[in-house]
Amino acid sequence: MSRFERYLTVWVALCIVVGIGLGHALPGVFQVIGAAEIAKVNLPVAVLIWLMIVPMLVKIDFAALGEVAAHWRGIGVTLFVNWAVKPFSMALLGWLFIGWLFRPWLPADQIEGYIAGLIILAAAPCTAMVFVWSNLTRGEPHFTLSQVALNDTIMVVAFAPIVAFLLGLSAITVPWNTLVLSVVLYIVVPVIVAQVVRRRLLASGGAAALGRFLGVVQPLSLLSLLATLVLLFGFQGEQIIAQPLVIALLAVPILIQVYFNAGLAYLLNRIAGEQHCVAGPSALIGASNFFELAVAAAIALFGFESGAALATVVGVLIEVPVMLSVVKIVNASKDWYEAAPAVRRAAAAIKEPRHG
Template sequence: MSIFERYLTVWVALAMVGGVLIGLTTPNLVALVASAEVASVNLVVAILIWAMVYPMMVGVDFGAVVGVARQPKGLIVTLVVNWLIKPFTMALLAVLFFDYFFAPWIQPEDAAQYTAGLILLGAAPCTAMVFVWSQLTKGDATYTLVQVSVNDLIMVVAFAPIVAFLLGVTDISVPWQTLVLATVLYVVLPLIAGLITRRKLGSQAAIDAFSTKVKPWSIMGLVATVVILFGLQGQTFLAQPFVILLIAVPILIQSYGIFALAYGAAYALKVPHRIAAPCAMIGTSNFFELAVAVAISLFGLNSGAALATVVGVLVEVPMMLSLVAFANRTRARFPGPLDTLSGKELQS
């Protein structure tokens, strides 16, 4: 592991501070980046995420996709946690904190807005960044792709009904442009680029060497993404720091709890670590573009619901890096050596 990767948390912390400073000192530059947006997807951030995901896609072996059927436990854990548990526990935590624990500091109408925003986050599992977390935990690229793809298919039909049920709102307009554009930018295009790269490289040795060479660029893309995200939201962070901290509490409890549940279930089911780590990360991370877009369409740009979804963006990267570190430290506790879907031996 290079020094850059070893101290990734430090670089991300510096990127967070740098992003806020950039947002404060060069608001015109931040406004220019913010304007490069289509269907609630920021194209500058999308390009950086694409750069992060691409190295992972180079490792995807389509010939091994059928191997998922031989190792279904990881996929089952992901689907159960994401769709039968996560949305409802997020709603429960939001109500407990904003209607009861934080009631002395938050007005009831604001509490309802924050609860709505957290429900939107809880019903939108990650589409893009999970590829980055999977790569950092040495996850199986092929299995991760299948997990994300199945999640996306379920999200198309399940997101609106779940949100409508939990919010008590029947007229949920799903921003299909956001959903489709994000899927194309974060999954389809990098996957095609990865497949083309694999064909051009030919041998597995050449593919491995290329992946090693481009991996640092993926990490740099992550750090640059953090700078931009915090630059875009720096004003929000400084304008309402106390409210931001209150909203972050149930998000962090939910995220660490969901990770513990999925990771623990994978461990109990003896799922290999290269599958277990990504399967826990998918439910923990969120599809924040979708959540933000729906919050704005339902409640307005300056609503408490939109603010709550933005807080999800702010806390996600540092939180997920802490879970990546934990997953890497506990790798030896999982079964190994075993075969990956691509036939390579896993090292415990």
């Protein structure tokens, strides 16, 4: 890990402060940047996410994607946490904290909206940003790509019914244009671009050329992450200063949700004997959110000024710093994870020579 990566939490804290300060001092500038969007997908943020994930996607060798089947335990755990646990646990946490414990300090007419926003946020698993978190844990890139693709496929059919069930609605308005555009922008196009770059590098200079390219663009990826953070907090700078208590209270169930789901996925992978390079991305995918879809769905259902929209925005604001803390926990606990009997047995089985 480079010195820059080692102090990433410091840079993140500075970017949060800078973003809030700039958003408050220059609201007009951030309103213009925030308005540069198509189907609720902000184009400047999309460009930054491209710069973040393309270097990671260049590492992926599509010929090796077939090996992902060996990580079926990790796939099963991630799907279980994403779709059978996460939305329902958030509904419970939302009712407990927002609907009961924090009710006296929140606007009474927005309580139901806040809970709805939290549920919408939890029902949309993360896509593009997961590549960043996976890379920081030295995660298995093929597993990460295949799991993200699988989640996107499931989301098309499962997002609306789960949200409708938990919100007690007969049907919900799914912002299909946001969903489709986000998947195309953040997954399909970057994968194609990355594979074209990879093939040209390997054809012109082999593995050495690929290594040099990655050495150059890797810092750009982290700088783009920090720039994204400045923008996200800048967009909401005035909101944060105007309603600090509401935002802090909404952040509590989201924080608990992130750590609970990440910890659950991590422990289940350890019990199942999955490799650490899969357990890390599995925990991160299980905990993070597809915030573009969540914000768009909340606005479509409840309006731009609703409590539901604000709750999803709070999820956006804490996504990066919280996920970086999960990355740190995953990395710091690697020795403990690999000391599990099930993990040791699985590792020994992989190393055993095959006869016959």
